[in-house]
Amino acid sequence: MLSCFFTTFAEKMKKGLLYIVLTFILSVVNATAGTQSMRNPDSIQISLLTCSPGKEVWAQYGHTAIRYYDKESGEDLAINYGIFSLDQTYFIPRFVLGMTDYRMGVQPMDMFLAQYSYEGRGVVEQVLNLSAEDKEVIYKALQENMKPENVVYRYNYFFDNCTTRARDMLVNHLHGKVVYPPAKEDATFRSMIHKWNNKYEWSQFGEDLLLGVNADRKTTKSEQQFLPENLRSDFDKASYNGKPLVKETNVLLDAETEVAEPAFPLSPLSIALIFAAISLVMMLFSYRRQQVYWAWDLALMLTSGLMGIIFFIMIFSQHPCVSLNFILLFFNPLPLFFLYSTIKKKKVIWWKIWGILIILGLFGSLFQEIPLPILIVASFLLLHCIVHLRINKAVATTVNNLSLIHI
DSSP states (O other), rough: HHHHHHHHHHHHHHHHHHHHHHHHHHHHHHHHHOOOOOOOOEEEEEEEEEEEOSSEEEEEEEGEEEEEEEEETTOEEEEEEEETTTTTTTTTHHHHTTEEEEEEEEEEEHHHHHHHHTTOOEEEEEEEEEEEHHHHHHHHHHHTTTTTSSSEEEETTBBBHHHHHHHHHHHHSSSSSSEOOOOTTTTTTHHHHHHHTTTOHHHHHHHHHHOOOOGBOOOOOOTTTTTTHHHHHHHHHHHETEEEEEEEEEEEEEEEEEEOOOOSSSOOOHHHHHHHHHHHHHHHHHHHTOOOOHHHHHHHHHHHHHHHHHHHHGOOOTTTTTSGGGGGGOOSSSSHHHHHHTTTTTOHHHHHHHHHHHHHHHTTTSSOOOOOOHHHHEEEEEEEEOOHHHHHHHHHHHHHHHHHOOO
């Protein structure tokens, strides 16, 4: 336990120190950027850098940066838009609600490579086939972006991230149109990230829980480039003013090992099947004895209600792909309001409401890819509601018959 604590502490210290160092370097660059002008354009080399995935959740899909290399002066910089600090106030809630601020970072290329070498991650460089005018405009745009009032931006995972920022900085300042290969017709945001997280069951499950119906629509070519590898592939096949956009490709670092998720004894599907088995046993006991078990009902309502608070909060997220989520129909805060009347007063109105909501949610799975474990849990919750209503009806009938006998 202590070793885990110190490892986590050391990692946070390392990231915090790196953030401070990069901020300092950026401030130094900012101080001189306004007085510098581009030297000999022929000696300038501007490249797209694509980094392989890392161990952390936020590095699972890789990273993108820009390289500015002046062969004549030896100035060699890496510019990236993925600088953030976990020490920011309310970082996790702000990230979930789409209110996280990232910043542009500038560091010496050797420091950039040392960092990725330490993490065992690969780096591929694509040197762009640019004119002197292109280089001059990009250089001036980078200088403008380095100003303190311009370095911070509101991060969005799909639409405004480190990869899209690097792409826009390069492509939007060219004297011509970049022609990419056709977009993948059936690619959705969810299907694209599944190609990268399919080996990490719990990561994929957690992301699928938060992603709503908008993550399952077809995407455009521009939208598909939010992933570093997609952009690298598109640049590799793109043309610019009748010539290949990429002049040469260099592997600066080889990825050492494939990132593996820490082993966990149970998968989301296994837990869903365990719940289904327990739920089935409880329903059989309840139906045969014609009685409900308040402790089981309490556990179901509390768990779904507490989970529902998270999904309800996501309605207000600025992430457009999470705000509309049909899973909210399965898990929402409503059972917390019906808890007293259902458990204490034995009223059945909640089971009717929940049953209807679950049916609507299952219908919603036609439009949203809902994880199989959630569909299994929702189906057994629906059966639980049906059993409750049948038992209540049977008990009510028995009571009425006894009343008639006494009369």
